[in-house]
Amino acid sequence: MVYADLYGQGGRGVVLAHGALFNKESWAKQARPLAEAGFRVLAIDFRGHGQSHGGPHTPRSLRSLAYDVLAAVRYLHETGSESVSVVGASMGGGASAEAATEAKPGEIDRLVLLAAVGITEPQKMQGRKLFIVSRNDMLGDGRPRLVIVRQQYEKAPGPKKLIILPGSAHAQNIFATDQGPRLFRIILQFLSAR
Numbered sequence: 001m002v003y004a005d006l007y008g009q010g011g012r013g014v015v016l017a018h019g020a021l022f023n024k025e026s027w028a029k030q031a032r033p034l035a036e037a038g039f040r041v042l043a044i045d046f047r048g049h050g051q052s053h054g055g056p057h058t059p060r061s062l063r064s065l066a067y068d069v070l071a072a073v074r075y076l077h078e079t080g081s082e083s084v085s086v087v088g089a090s091m092g093g094g095a096s097a098e099a100a101t102e103a104k105p106g107e108i109d110r111l112v113l114l115a116a117v118g119i120t121e122p123q124k125m126q127g128r129k130l131f132i133v134s135r136n137d138m139l140g141d142g143r144p145r146l147v148i149v150r151q152q153y154e155k156a157p158g159p160k161k162l163i164i165l166p167g168s169a170h171a172q173n174i175f176a177t178d179q180g181p182r183l184f185r186i187i188l189q190f191l192s193a194r
Contacts, residue, residue: 002068004044004075008035013081014191015072016043017065017092019171026172030087030184037188040081044072046095065091066098073099073107085110085127085191090171094118097152100125112187113152115145115171122155129153129160130190132183136168145170161190 005024014034016027027043034041046065069086076084086108088096093116100108101124110128115137119125131153137145146164153162163186169177175184 002044002047002071004042004072005031007031007041007043008039010038010040011080011082012038012191013040013042013073013076013084015069015076015084015086015096016041017069017072017086017088017096018043018046019090019092022089022092022172030175030187033184034188034191037192039191040076042072042076044068046092063098065095066102069096069099070102070107073103077107083109085112087112087114087187087191088116089114090117093171097122097125100127100129103127110191112190113149114174114183115149116152119152122152123157125156128190129156129158130187131156131160131162132165132174132186133163134165134167134169134174134179137170138168 018026024043024045031041031043046068073084086096093113096111097113097116097119100111101121103126108127112130115133131149133146133149139145165179167177167179
């Protein structure tokens with residue numbers, strides 16, 4: 001069972017997929033202005049996070065989390081959204097990328113990958129793609145995350161764009177820095193472009 005918070009109305013849907021240390025409520029400050037901009041926004045709790053849960057043997061791999069993203073995408077389509085984009089951060093970015101490899105053609109219009117982890121087949125991702133990472137965001141082994149994100153970006157088909165922000169904040173944590181307003185404007189512009 002996947003729980004979500006729904007914001008706004010309109011024919012353009014957006015799924016917000018949180019990082020491992022977050023939940024659906026962590027997107028509230030971004031979901032409200034997206035809704036005010038005319039988007040119908042669905043912020044989900046992944047299985048095993050927040051209110052969501054699965055059966056006793058439900059795995060929590062990125063592949064299984066991708067099905068949570070796809071369920072949200074399909075819910076928005078089934079309830080009136082003409083197009084659906086996905087914004088995923090860290091773990092949620094990896095799950096969103098996996099969802100974009102499993103989606104039917106046209107199911108995911110745009111994909112924002114905010115310091116996404118674990119993209120196994122970036123060459124199979126559908127839709128327009130925006131990769132975003134902080135320049136000094138480091139992996140657990142001390143390597144810059146930018147190295148991995150750039151490799152994913154290079155393998156992904158177009159149309160695509162890579163944005164490198166100053167600082168070291170990881171994924172959703174960027175919103176709490178001086179780069180937060182800029183990050184939100186970049187995402188809104190990407191989602192709004194025709």
